[in-house]
Amino acid sequence: MSVHHARRRRAGRVAAATALALVATLAAAQPGLAAGSTEPKPGVETVAGIDPALTAGRGATVPFVEQEAENATYTGDLVGPDRTPYTLPSEASGRKAVKLDAAGEYVQYTLTKPANAVTLRYAIPDAPAGGGLTGPIDVAVNGIKLTSATLTSQFSWLYGTYPFSNDPQADPNKDWWLTECGCVPSATTPAPVFDKPFRPFHYYAEKRIPLVVPLKKGDTVRFTVPKTNKLDWVVLDVADFEQVGLPKLPPRKSVNAWLYGADPTGRKSSADALDKAIAAGKKLQVPVYIPPGTYKVDRHLVVDKVTVVGAGNWWTTLTGDGVGVYGKYVEDGGSTDVHLADFSIIGNTRDRVDDDQVNGVGGALGGGSTVERLFIQHTKVGMWFDGPFSGLTVKDNIIVDQIADGLNLRRGISNATVTNNFIRGTGDDGLAMWSHGVSTPAQDADHDNVFSHNTVLNPALANNIAIYGGHDNEVANNVVADPVREGSGLHAGARFSAVPFSGRTTFADNTTVRASTFDLNWKIGLGAIWLYALEGPVKGVDVTGDHYLDNGYNAIMMVSEWGVKDLYGIDDVHFSDVQVDGAGTSVVSARAFGSASFTNVDVRNVGWAGVNNCGAFGFPATGSEFSLVDGGGNDGTDGNPWEVGRNWFTPFVPNAITCNDRPPVVTPPAPSTW
Structure with a gap:
């Protein structure tokens, strides 16, 4: 030897x-742990803050069980629901959380499965000068204190405009688009005065905590603010309980x-x-x-x-x-x-x-x-790949607390499969394919890639899943939820110097939850899926089997930027076998020229008219510049005030103008099985 x-x-x-x-x-x-003095609520398992039955067969299969703080036993205050950017509930899972602001207040969970570890998603205040604070949280099992964990905001709290800063006194980038605050002056007006801190966001962090003792179904885990705490408040969002196995031994030859x-x-x-x-x-x-x-x-x-x-x-x-x-x-x-x-x-x-x-x-x-099976935290981007290259598989990973993207396939990457990953709390797109045009479309186009069976939650900025140009890429069987600002759940955009869309781009059997946000620049609602013609046309998109749940505004948005509305449109787009359960305004909002077909799109709980069709805002006598093609089987009614019980789709075919980007919003009920 x-x-x-x-x-x-x-x-x-x-x-x-x-x-x-x-x-x-x-x-x-460890025997002998006594029962707690407070009668606990039964444990409630969720996925993306909703009943797991609503996402069955979709999203990542993960090694933990999600429980929301608002479903647990607590003595603090419920915050939310709220989808307004720059608020604690808007960035929380399910848009709700529990705020503890006094010693002795707690959130207590009842386990639904055995566990010996937990990941706690939380927020605490930033330091006045930035850079974060730390503070303790006590962890008790069945009423007996087990350990204390240290919480920190050193990796959260960003301010200002792109590329953002952790300094609350930093001035915003004057060259950045700032119309959401009404503070962009004309050339003849004085420079605006900016309140500071300017636009705080990205509040939440995650803490992995071994529970030391193996727990069984029915045991309780309580997180309590201790007397030694000096923080003004602690917000608890969600706890993921996990049965961690023994360490893996080395391969025999290694x-x-x-x-x-x-x-x-x-x-x-x-x-x-x-x-x-x-x-x-x-x-x-x-x-x-x-x-x-x-x-x-x-x-x-x-x-x-x-x-x-x-x-x-x-x-x-x-x-x-x-x-x-x-x-x-x-x-x-x-x-x-x-x-x-x-x-x-x-x-x-x-x-x-x-x-x-x-x-x-x-x-x-x-x-x-x-x-x-990597766990990645507190990096700028969890995984950023630069092509051109072919043949990569990314699977079964957990990526949390990123300053920017969760994963990005940039430039000419092909035959990549990104599957069964869990991504939460990014500061930019959760998953992205970016066909960055730096040489020729043939070399720079991402193509023949698949994002499948991923769960992507709580991007504080941008989209859960985004495709920027390229051809023959697929987004399938994912669960996405709770984007906050300047993005949607699913996105296909001709932007960021991407090569043009060609071939087919496919979205199939995805579920979005609370994924229609209010765009603070345009001051209109986006869609759970958002097609955007900014630097070129968007075409060749097939959407099949998606479920769009609890949309604050529109389920489907197709839009061109105002300055190029007569140059770039959206065409050759097909929606089939889609379900929409809840839309605060419309099912479809079209603000571009072009066309899309709809077949077997079933809807319910629509707040206003089924279709908002502004076209390219020319308003010709012949109808909107955007045409709707009826493939049949489009069932359900909208909430229009003119004809109660009217079909959501047929009155608008082929191109009736019904342009109202800001109708009254009707908050939809919680989604349920169809």
């Missing part, structure tokens, strides 16, 4: 022993990062040691195993033709300023056959600087590469 193999085998035994020691408290029950000096205590940098381990794994063609621990990594780890695995994303953590795992850039040859799995990447990014490469996973990872 070689010395190298002997060391590797001994290291594996050490890793196993360490792993078992780390989980001893999770593996052993390189152990400890052999190369990686420090699991996080006291010294492990970047060089991990580089050496990765080089050895690549040379020997065996996986690199990173045992349980927290490893300080203050730069990128560059990977190519190598497998890097941890003990599980609750057990192995890479953290530090600038931490990230990157493929080589295309200009440097790109990376292929890379496989990343079962660890966490937790960064230290506190404001948005778009030129900074502080993403969790990045570069070019093609040629059959996979990224699986």
